[in-house]
Amino acid sequence: MEQVAKRLGLSSKLEQVGLDSPNDVLIKTVGELQKLLNTNEAAILELFQAAAMELYPWKTKRQSINNTNSAETVPVDNEVIDRILGGGFPLGSVTEVVGESSSGKTQLCLQLCLSVQKPDIPCSGGAVYIHSEGQLPTVRLDQLAHAYGQKYNMDPNTLKRTIHTMHIKDREMQYRVLCYQLPVLLARRKNIRVVVIDSISAPYRGDNTVNNNDRFERINEICDIGSRLKRIAYEHNVAVVVINQVSDTVVTSTTSSDIIKNISNNRNGHGPPDELLASWMDFNLEGFDKSPLSVFWTSLTKKPVLGKSWATSVTTRIRLARSIMTDMARTRRALFVEFSPLVPRHGCEIVIDDVGVRGRVP
Known part of the structure; x- marks a missing residue:
């Protein structure tokens, strides 16, 4: 971190504000560090990465990954999706799956918990599913387990029993489970x-806390959870997959009726404002013939919640998007x-059916 700080011209500023260690840096938010160090967001994110690398000694492992041009991954058992992901979900790091409701986040993760049990993959093993979004979708899990059982001649009940589930009721319980109980479980299993x-x-x-002290405590808690999950992933060589929600991006120049009209018939080349799609224009999206991103732009321009403080804890982000749900056209997902x-940065259209999530072949 010291070398990066010198290169960015931040060494003296870090000393002045009392940020003497990587841990001191990581417990701050991006916004706080920007104000303290009077620098831009890109420099802060680079400093975060250097602090994380120093606090958690992953250098040797990352060099090995770069030398072999591949990482040990858990496949999701679909050729198209696994190719997009570089083989699947990487072990030893935190992967975030973001997207709005009904985009397929839970479906993809349930499928991952089953595919990791295939005996013919190098990293075959069990799974832990910690859920706080209501009840565990047992009906869908039963359906997927039976589909996997038939496909690979495996007992569906054994597949389900190998997934350790736990229900989180509140914020305090989530912190206790992720920071204390989960490491113990992984050490035993x-x-x-x-x-x-x-x-x-x-x-x-x-x-909706308005008290600054409470808000600061929540940010520190999120950063602490993120740091601990990184350590858990690395020390136990597991793929930590975290589902996150998104919040709306306010667009004053386009009404919802305009959006539906543009997507349903796309006449005269009308589409979303250029500034909202600017960060997505470099994508190559498989499964389409023409103008693929226009179908999903309302999903793509929504922001993951928990903010930049949490985003620095994530190594890989996978976004699931869907078209607007209307009676005029079927819902499409990517x-x-x-x-x-x-x-x-790459993507594909996906379909969800009885056997799981599959990449759509053009």
Whole structure:
């Protein structure tokens, strides 16, 4: 971190504000560090990465990944999606799955908990599913387990029993489970390779705290959870997959009726405002013939909740998007690798049916 700080011209400023260690840096938010150090967001994010690398010694492992151009991954058992993801969900790091409701986040993660149990993959093992979004979708899990059982000649009941489930009731319980109980479980059950948290943001929903001290405490808690999940993923060599929700981006120049009209007939080339799609224009999206992003732009321009404080804890972000649900057209869905150190920004259209989530072949 010291070398990065010198290169960015922040060494003296870090000393002046008393940020003497990587941990001191990581417990701050991006906004707080921007004010303290009087620098831009890009420099702060680079400093965050350097602090995380120093606090958690992943350098040797990351060099090995770069040298082999591949990482050990847990596939989702679909050729198209696994290719987009570079083989699947990487072990030893935190992957965030974001998207609005009905985009397929839970479906994808349930499928991952089953596919990790296939005996023919190098990282075959069990899974943990920690859920806070109501009841566990047992009906859908039963359906997927039976489909997997028939496909690979495996007992559906054994598949379900190998997924350790736990229900989170509130924010306090989530912190206790993720920071204390989960490491103990992984130390005892060394065959576990996937940990799913569905969702990390649910316990904070409706928390409209206006007190600055309470808000600061919540930010520190989120950063602490993120740091601990990084350590858990690395030390136990598991794929930590965290589902996150999104919030709306306000667009004053376009009404909802305009959006539906543009997407349903797309006449005269009308579409979303350019500034909202600017960060997505470099994407190559498989499964389409023409103008693929216009179908999903309302999903793509929504922001993941918990803010930048949480985003610094994530190594890979996968975004699931869907078209607007109307009676005029069927709902379409897509999967995007928004950022990752292992694979380029890429995506594909997906379909969800009785056997799971599949990439749509053009």
